[in-house]
Amino acid sequence: MEFKDKQSIYLQIADYICEQILLGKWPPNERIPSVRDLGGMLEVNPNTIMRTYDFLQNKEIIFNKRGIGYSVSEDAQQRILLYKKERFLESELPEVFKTLYLLNITMDEVETLYKQFVVDTFPLNN
Template identity: 75%
Template sequence: MEFKDKQAIYLQIADYLCEQILLGKWPPGERIPSVRDLAGMLEVNPNTVMRTYDFLQNKEIIYNKRGIGYSADENALAKILAYRKERFLEIEMPEVFRTLHILNISMEELGVRYEKFIAEHFPVIK
């Protein structure tokens, strides 16, 4: 996994775990990799993964069953979407709006490009 400088590594790992849960790789109620296994997979210190797991437990996205390990919460999908949406709107959107304003990109132009992007990357399957 390639890490970026702008965000703490444990938060980038949290994003990775949340994506895997959203994509169905680790469905709600199912076990996720152990701290040691994930640290090995991502080539990071187990303490960093532990910090990630603590963070996600506090958000009630994952839980720990003693002797069994960590699992995705039954309501993980809704909690992940709410968390990611809030973070996007609070942290990332202001930067997007700033760039749109500086480059004089209208909401209409943005809308056209957004629709094209969705059509190309997420086609409706019939």
Template identity: 75%
Template sequence: MMEFKDKQSIYLQIADYICEQILLGKWPPGERIPSVRDLAGMLEVNPNTVMRTYDFLQGKDIIFNKRGIGYSAAENANELILSYRRERFLESELPEFFRTLYLLNVSMEELQTRYHSFINEAYPTTH
């Protein structure tokens, strides 16, 4: 069961979930992803909501539907996901983040220090 946030449409949150599964290699490009009905059951949501998500991701070419076989991630899904998520982050999440920094008077120096600490703790082997 997925915990949904109030700030964003459920179908977009499901899109993020699908994108994460693809990026994590759990649903590799070219291999089938769960059917609309199966995913709706897994996430305990209406199949119409999942259908809306699949239509949305198809529109971005991240997934495609093969007649009689089902949905799969596109070969270049990872690049498309990164570009879509980055664009959405920069356009909608970052301005909100900057607004909070400004309102709470958080300096860039403090932000940088905390960011480096976060990276060191969360991803110790990647740098």
């Protein structure tokens, strides 16, 4: 996995895990890779994976079955969507707004581009 400089590695790994869950690769109540296994797969220190797992456990996205390992929570997908929405609104959207303001891009322009993006990217949903 290639990591970016702008965000903590453990949060980037959390995003990766959330993506696997949202894609259905790691379904609810199924075991996820162990701390050591995921550390080896992603080539990071197991302590970093442990920090990620603690973070996701606090968000109730995963849970620890004592003696068995970590598993995906039953309602993980909903919790992930809430977490990602919250993070987007608090962290990323203000940067987008700043850029829109500095470049003098109107909300009408954004709306038009957004609608076209949805039509082009998700044609089956229209």
